[in-house]
Amino acid sequence: MTTRREFLIGASATALSSTAVPGLAVAAANTKKRFVLVVLRGGMDGLAAFPPLGDPNYSDLRDGLLQASDNTIALDQNFAMHKSLTPIQKYYRSGDMAIIHAIAVPQRTRSHFDAQNVLENGAAKAHMLQDGWLNRALGVIDKSAGRLGLAVGYDTPPVMRGSTPIASWAPARIPPSPEHLLNSLGRLYQADPIFNRALKEGRRAQAMTGSVLGDTKMKRGNMRNPGRFKTLAEAAGRLLAADQGARVAVIEMGGWDTHANQGAEAGRLARNLGLLGNGLNELAGRLKPVWRDTVICVVTEFGRTVRMNGSKGTDHGAGGAAILLGGAVAGGRVATHWPSLRQDALFGGRDLAATSDTRALFKTIMHQHFDIPNGILERKIFPDSKGAVPPPGKLVRT
Amino acid sequence: MTSVDAFIAANRFGLGPKRGYLGGIAADPQSWLLRQLGTEDGALPYFNDLPRSEEIIQEWMQARGSREMRKMFNKDRIRPLFFKEIRRRNRAAIETDTPFRERLVRFWSNHFTVSKTKGRIRGIAGAFEREAIRPYVAGNFAEMLVAVTKHPAMLVYLDNVSSIGPNSTVGLRRGRGLNENLAREILELHTLGVNGGYTQTDVIALAKMLTGWTVAPKRHSNAGGFWFNDRRHEPDSKTLLGRRYPEDGQQEAERALRNLAQHPSTAQFIATKLARHFVADNPPPAVVKQLQKKYLETNGNLGAMARELVALPAIWNKPLTKIKSPSGLVISAFRMLGPPDKPKHMIHALRLLGQLPFSAPSPAGWPDTAKDWISPESLLRRVELMDLLARRNTKRHDPVQLAEQALGPIARIETLTALKQAPSRRAALSLLLSSPEFQRR
Numbered sequence A: 001m002t003t004r005r006e007f008l009i010g011a012s013a014t015a016l017s018s019t020a021v022p023g024l025a026v027a028a029a030n031t032k033k034r035f036v037l038v039v040l041r042g043g044m045d046g047l048a049a050f051p052p053l054g055d056p057n058y059s060d061l062r063d064g065l066l067q068a069s070d071n072t073i074a075l076d077q078n079f080a081m082h083k084s085l086t087p088i089q090k091y092y093r094s095g096d097m098a099i100i101h102a103i104a105v106p107q108r109t110r111s112h113f114d115a116q117n118v119l120e121n122g123a124a125k126a127h128m129l130q131d132g133w134l135n136r137a138l139g140v141i142d143k144s145a146g147r148l149g150l151a152v153g154y155d156t157p158p159v160m161r162g163s164t165p166i167a168s169w170a171p172a173r174i175p176p177s178p179e180h181l182l183n184s185l186g187r188l189y190q191a192d193p194i195f196n197r198a199l200k201e202g203r204r205a206q207a208m209t210g211s212v213l214g215d216t217k218m219k220r221g222n223m224r225n226p227g228r229f230k231t232l233a234e235a236a237g238r239l240l241a242a243d244q245g246a247r248v249a250v251i252e253m254g255g256w257d258t259h260a261n262q263g264a265e266a267g268r269l270a271r272n273l274g275l276l277g278n279g280l281n282e283l284a285g286r287l288k289p290v291w292r293d294t295v296i297c298v299v300t301e302f303g304r305t306v307r308m309n310g311s312k313g314t315d316h317g318a319g320g321a322a323i324l325l326g327g328a329v330a331g332g333r334v335a336t337h338w339p340s341l342r343q344d345a346l347f348g349g350r351d352l353a354a355t356s357d358t359r360a361l362f363k364t365i366m367h368q369h370f371d372i373p374n375g376i377l378e379r380k381i382f383p384d385s386k387g388a389v390p391p392p393g394k395l396v397r398t
Numbered sequence B: 001m002t003s004v005d006a007f008i009a010a011n012r013f014g015l016g017p018k019r020g021y022l023g024g025i026a027a028d029p030q031s032w033l034l035r036q037l038g039t040e041d042g043a044l045p046y047f048n049d050l051p052r053s054e055e056i057i058q059e060w061m062q063a064r065g066s067r068e069m070r071k072m073f074n075k076d077r078i079r080p081l082f083f084k085e086i087r088r089r090n091r092a093a094i095e096t097d098t099p100f101r102e103r104l105v106r107f108w109s110n111h112f113t114v115s116k117t118k119g120r121i122r123g124i125a126g127a128f129e130r131e132a133i134r135p136y137v138a139g140n141f142a143e144m145l146v147a148v149t150k151h152p153a154m155l156v157y158l159d160n161v162s163s164i165g166p167n168s169t170v171g172l173r174r175g176r177g178l179n180e181n182l183a184r185e186i187l188e189l190h191t192l193g194v195n196g197g198y199t200q201t202d203v204i205a206l207a208k209m210l211t212g213w214t215v216a217p218k219r220h221s222n223a224g225g226f227w228f229n230d231r232r233h234e235p236d237s238k239t240l241l242g243r244r245y246p247e248d249g250q251q252e253a254e255r256a257l258r259n260l261a262q263h264p265s266t267a268q269f270i271a272t273k274l275a276r277h278f279v280a281d282n283p284p285p286a287v288v289k290q291l292q293k294k295y296l297e298t299n300g301n302l303g304a305m306a307r308e309l310v311a312l313p314a315i316w317n318k319p320l321t322k323i324k325s326p327s328g329l330v331i332s333a334f335r336m337l338g339p340p341d342k343p344k345h346m347i348h349a350l351r352l353l354g355q356l357p358f359s360a361p362s363p364a365g366w367p368d369t370a371k372d373w374i375s376p377e378s379l380l381r382r383v384e385l386m387d388l389l390a391r392r393n394t395k396r397h398d399p400v401q402l403a404e405q406a407l408g409p410i411a412r413i414e415t416l417t418a419l420k421q422a423p424s425r426r427a428a429l430s431l432l433l434s435s436p437e438f439q440r441r
Helices: A004-017 A083-093 A112-121 A133-141 A179-188 A193-213 A226-241 A268-286 A288-293 A358-370 A374-381 B004-013 B021-025 B029-038 B053-063 B067-095 B099-111 B125-136 B141-150 B152-157 B169-174 B181-190 B200-210 B250-262 B264-278 B285-297 B302-310 B313-317 B326-337 B343-352 B376-396 B399-410 B413-421 B425-434
Strands: A034-040 A097-104 A149-152 A167-169 A248-253 A294-300 A320-325 A333-335 B213-215 B226-228 B238-240 B243-245
Touching: A034 A112, A034 A226, A034 A268, A034 A358, A083 A097, A083 A268, A083 A320, A097 A358, A112 A133, A133 A149, A133 A248, A133 A358, A133 A374, A149 A226, A167 A193, A167 B376, A179 A193, A179 B376, A179 B413, A179 B425, A193 A226, A193 B376, A226 A248, A226 A268, A226 A288, A248 A268, A268 A288, A268 A294, A268 A320, A288 A294, A294 A358, A320 A358, A358 A374, B004 B021, B004 B029, B004 B099, B004 B313, B004 B399, B021 B399, B029 B099, B029 B302, B053 B067, B053 B125, B053 B152, B067 B099, B067 B125, B067 B326, B067 B343, B099 B125, B099 B264, B099 B302, B125 B141, B125 B152, B141 B152, B141 B181, B141 B250, B152 B213, B181 B200, B181 B250, B200 B238, B200 B250, B238 B250, B243 B250, B250 B264, B264 B285, B264 B302, B285 B302, B326 B343, B326 B376, B343 B376, B376 B425, B399 B413, B399 B425, B413 B425
Parallel strands: A034 A248, A034 A294, A097 A333, A149 A167, A149 A248
Antiparallel strands: A097 A320, A294 A320, B213 B226, B238 B243
């Protein structure tokens, strides 16, 4: 087995020796498949987004946070969808969207930071690996790398960090630096690996994003604000749809930590779900030309407590929900090993139990969508994940 | 004659040299740092006339009548106040002669993050830092912890104002219960650290102890300040980390906070964070150990911790181990170049690099390592911003002279050569600001 260290050294050697000179011709990547990971930070309340109306315990336990059931969107006999997600309802109807319920990261932790860490590092526990699973996967999908992965937004999310070079994009607010300055800095940075690599990748990303987006004006402002999700989704869609663009993108969206005044049909959570629905619809629209090859996966670090807390909100919980969307998704259904909301089935007496593992969800997508062999997935990308339980049924059309 | 030590003192511990400053501290860089811990807070004059948090909250209570009134109040009062706080804080950072102390204020303010991502915090985040952080940076950690936890900004930010003991008078009457947000973050982010050895049962116990800790209402004598409302307090004894706390109202949580402050996990957590901030992204374990020991020996005396940091050989041996944080870069650029023509230029710069004060994305605050700051996108943004500052300051400076002054012996030959060969003054200044020597500390 290749140790992690060998793997990293090998990959970073490739990265450093690649010739990332300005004006580099932007060539098409060697896969047609598109994948977008949307990370909802703060812990989206899966029980509010996709209410399990068929569970006899639901309405009692959720007292205070219930939407009127005739005001939700029915998905099947047991599950419904919050009406703020109306913009993406059509994808469920056409069989291009699946809801995964009662899913969580492998480690039971109520810390945002640990749970996000496990979600993104792909290990069984927080802080076991320094790089992100999606970055490791990119290194396997295309060794020549550097034109596959795209971080949309100001920061590179941890899931995309690592030795495989990636591109990034955020709306510009001031004029780009002159070429001669970047050339001189390229020389000054040679002895500084961190700056050297970021500059090379940044310039290559600029060449790619510039060739796709050109001079189009996009909304600016604080990209960490949930209200900006649609802007990021639009950019991601355009950059992935283009032939010479990227293939894999990650977008973050915050605002899900609804400890107080979460609301039901209206309110904080409903507002955020509305922004999410609109953004996903925008992303899907932009990806239309490559829709058949597209999987969009929306995940969060944990679900929230089943019962309302003292402040009309919910605290950190366990099992949550995920969304799969795209022409390559075997959708039109809710995929769950539903654990029930009976008191004795609740995790710790208070949370929806988690019956499938986010690693298994990611593994399935990487295997079925990108043809990464399971052996490599379990060795290099999701170590110690052999027993991880996937959601039931077929998720990706192959 | 400047020295490597002077560079390290000014940058690793300070906010970067003001023009010519490096020479001034070269004689004895370590004493220069230590002096800043003993003296009174030099930045106080910048904040003298700003309102106290109680006053702001009282005004807010008066204005909350209708939706329209609230909107107007936010627009006409809170927004201008928020930016006034930031302008003062920026000016203090650019001008102060006790920059080590300012760094400590920023470090602790980040440790105990309150953020305008929760709208109601906007008007009082500055006051929070002035009232609950600034006075304690060379004092005792337990005192800061108690001051922070009692502060209205923290009680609101982490929802304790709406946490109610289920068996308290109010809880029984209204059927309401706990909100565990503050208790969890105290254990995870403020004291023990996530692996510090607590469980969900401890989170709930601390949340119960904290019930009743809230903000005094309009007609109360301490309106807008801390108030212990015993009608919301969960009765009976609680057990936290195996220690039993008999029913004692407000004192329970105070006692618990003081015990948490003495816990070895807290010592280790704080030692690690300080070492990461001042020594290296991955600090040597021996350094963390030494700081932890000092913490326990001095019962969490933060002045002693700061002095211990100054005494670490690991720091003085290695210049440039840390990359400047986005806000650290902006501050050091303005210190070197001189204050901006318009205060909003600095606000714009901080916003552009994603670190407008009091707006951290989560209660964990801003992350503190290069891998969080240097993405391909953010590096290009840094370079673009530095180029913009260079353009605005071309007439003020001779870039080569400035490099020699500010970087001293740290400036590499190739950097100085590149500056001399640059096609214009602006290009040279821009190169200096984006050079690794200036981008690191």
